Amino acid sequence: MFDMENRRAELLDKIEELILRKQYAQLRSLLLPMEAADIAQLCEELSEEQLPLVFRLLPKELAAEVFVELDSDEQEMLIRGFSNTELKEVLDELYLDDTVDIVEEMPANVVKRILRHSDPDTRKSINEILKYPEDSTGSIMTTEYVDLQKDMTVAAAFKRIRRTGPDKETINICYVIDKNRRLIGLVSIRTLLLADEDAVIEDIMETSIVSVSTLDDQELTARALSKYDFLALPVVDTENRLVGIVTVDDAMDVLQDEVTEDIQLMAAILPSDKPYLKNGIFEIFRARIPWLLLLMISATFTGQIIAKFETALAAFTVLTAYIPMLMDTGGNSGSQASVTVIRGVSLGQIKFSDLPQVVWKETRVSIVCGVVLSAANFVKLMLVDRMLFHNSAVTVPVAATVCATLILTVFCAKLVGCTLPLLAKKIGFDPAVMASPFITTIVDAISLLIYFQFAALLLGI
């Protein structure tokens, strides 16, 4: 199966050759057995003339599936080339949540054209979903679910599923609602299949339901789906009326995007959901420069500390050589702690109320780490720097200064590293910002202050 990735270049050549020779029937039979996601990947490498040609060869249903998988640039290109009939055909095949995703990415004139060619019910649903805030559960839900009444028999339920099922995103879970559309139960297709034909839905439905609200953060909804191993979650409004469902495939996409966002923030990059290779130079630049500038300016403080001790350093030049090692080790220790806590918070394993427990854990870990690092460093200073490289400036007091700094720096770094993400979370910031780059900048300054204090104490500078 994973051949696909390796065969892409070869397939692309083949497709372009068939287009050139106008052997469309052969091209069609080459594409037909492929998965929509794979065809879309190939389509993205085709030229502006080739893409519509290939697209029109696909049967309606497959074409719609491929369309959903394309990037918004290609989608826009295709829509602009579609006749009204073609546009309507594609729109009719799409699931509602996919249509909404597409509409969200298109410029206003394309959106108008899409809405004009959607049927009135769909148009109304699209407009409603568009109203939900960007990161809300409402914005990723679909309104195409199967609903049942509690007094139906299983046979009647199957009849309804057979009649309405083809247009629904999933039939694996059906939702039971009362006359006011309030959600009162759910029943899986498995339960229905294993039940007696005459059984009444009310007697077989599950009534302890986990549901989410339209305004819940979509990341929380996705995590809940993953935690409970559900295939879909019902979405209700403030009066517990069923308004939609979120399916597991959309939840997976949400989780993947959130992780990418977290990782970008941790590396001091402003989040973007465009794939790297599709992103322009200035988009990448804009995402990276703010933090670089901010952190560069912040590093000024570290410079000020060094400048303040310039004369002392001039007298003990050997101390300068250990500044990078102290700053790096501090930075690394701090980011180990911060990244661990950030991930724990994302996964819902660590909460603000765990702060004392986290601090106590990190305190003990930092002492063990600090002592081991410090001992290793002392041996290295004495054996390598002093004896091997004959650097007579590396005296025992100098080594003691470096090693004492190391222990205290690791301790402070771990403490700062584990505390800041939780504090950020508490005051409503994304904890991921408190990762390596930010922690490093703070720990740099701390480590230098500690260094010069110990130097004053032990070396009398």
Add this chain to the structure above:
Amino acid sequence: MFDMENRRAELLDKIEELILRKQYAQLRSLLLPMEAADIAQLCEELSEEQLPLVFRLLPKELAAEVFVELDSDEQEMLIRGFSNTELKEVLDELYLDDTVDIVEEMPANVVKRILRHSDPDTRKSINEILKYPEDSTGSIMTTEYVDLQKDMTVAAAFKRIRRTGPDKETINICYVIDKNRRLIGLVSIRTLLLADEDAVIEDIMETSIVSVSTLDDQELTARALSKYDFLALPVVDTENRLVGIVTVDDAMDVLQDEVTEDIQLMAAILPSDKPYLKNGIFEIFRARIPWLLLLMISATFTGQIIAKFETALAAFTVLTAYIPMLMDTGGNSGSQASVTVIRGVSLGQIKFSDLPQVVWKETRVSIVCGVVLSAANFVKLMLVDRMLFHNSAVTVPVAATVCATLILTVFCAKLVGCTLPLLAKKIGFDPAVMASPFITTIVDAISLLIYFQFAALLLGI
């Protein structure tokens, strides 16, 4: 729904109170409407005496579901307390892949007891799955799927699903096999429901199937499930015989664990899949110390470079103050590039063959970033350091040295940052190792070398 998290402390108090007062019926009705995952979370905070008590109150099926969600420590504790009958009852309710997960975490004597009380078929399957390598698809698959024959009618298929379905992990997709158990098609429950009762499976099944092999990396399998939006993927052996399926809930867990592993590697931590708060001090220490030591020793080279230019620095002490800023900005620029590439590789968006394109992109981004940072820094040096702080040592040549170093450092950092992860991938290492800490150590040395070259050139040190 998300009340659960906030109500945990309150619920826990209530549970402990009910245990104390021996009001077991009330305790049972408190737990019954909850999801298994939530009960498990509560159970983990109970004492060794309370846990078995609560567990025994649950109905068989729910108890098994809760058991699966518990951490391995609690599972072991419960198993050790189970009578043989109790153990058999729980095992009978478990899905095969869950049993395997549990067996993998238990000490040998507990494993023996589990195998002794599993029925012979299950025992055989467990032993087979245990044989697959740790990260392989075989090790996360289940053998409990619905299989159909191509000459069955839809009515016969439903009969088979009704008969065998209760023990299957999913009935949403059924697999069609020939007499040699070779996979020849699949059919979703939706297709079956919408088809005519007399239709023959062969005529309605889908034959262009995406399948994975038992030895495929489980991360690739999980990504494929996510890419194609499937609910399950069939797993075949080298002769295309169906041996199992991987379901979407397991794929989500794999993806989540892989991300945690990547993030840990990126922060120079050896991966562990135990939640942070459950991990002991020495386990955390062992995961963190190797990289800290290695990186500390590597920083020695940076120190050597400074030591070599000690006398020059003593003459131009002002240069020392800008070392942290140069190293940090270089490190941040490099990790922005490396983390972006690492994530792109994980998501399958960037391959080794994209290296030239990546390098060309980063080259241009680095020039724009470098020039902007450098200009900002020049203004800051002249206006703040020289004019505001009256530091007369900050002359135009000094500022020029710092700014020229900045441009070249950012350029080198981005290049190293985008290249190393792809090279690591090429030679079979995990690209995530080539993230911030490692890149920082390399870029530190590079930035200092550049700094002293420019200083020699512009200041004649």
